[in-house]
Amino acid sequence: QVQLVESGGGLVQAGGSLRLSCAASAASGHTLSTYAMGWFRQAAGKEREFVAAISWTFGRTVYTDSVKGRFTISRDGAKKTVSLQMNSLQPEDTAVYYCAADPVGNVVLPRDIIAYDYWGQGTQVTVSS
Numbered sequence: 213q214v215q216l217v218e219s220g221g222g223l224v225q226a227g228g229s230l231r232l233s234c235a236a237s238a239a240s241g242h243t244l245s246t247y248a249m250g251w252f253r254q255a256a257g258k259e260r261e262f263v264a265a266i267s268w269t270f271g272r273t274v275y276t277d278s279v280k281g282r283f284t285i286s287r288d289g290a291k292k293t294v295s296l297q298m299n300s301l302q303p304e305d306t307a308v309y310y311c312a313a314d315p316v317g318n319v320v321l322p323r324d325i326i327a328y329d330y331w332g333q334g335t336q337v338t339v340s341s
Contacts, residue, residue: 221335234311248317
């Protein structure tokens with residue numbers, strides 16, 4: 213069992229930056245070594261979509277095309293946090309951003325929502341033009 217708590221959302225002007233953080237807490241003795249950690253987002257009236265994912269052990273990353281070169285996902289094993297650094301933000305990046313965990317996705321790094329078993333509550337990111 214893993215609990216995820218996001219933070220760092222807010223309002224920013226186009227071209228600005230935000231850094232989202234996701235704190236992962238697991239039951240005693242429960243390892244995150246086989247996990248993939250992902251960020252998804254859901255804009256108003258739209259379906260939730262994949263943004264980025266990282267392998268907890270290997271640090272390998274994948275991104276959706278629209279954020280490549282602007283967003284960077286990273287993890288801190290000691291602090292058990294996953295971050296999403298978002299630069300050059302555009303109004304179309306406005307959405308609720310969710311952190312998610314896939315217990316067995318360490319190698320595959322899935323992009324499908326259905327692969328992720330644990331979800332945070334979400335944090336709002338609003339980019340004004």
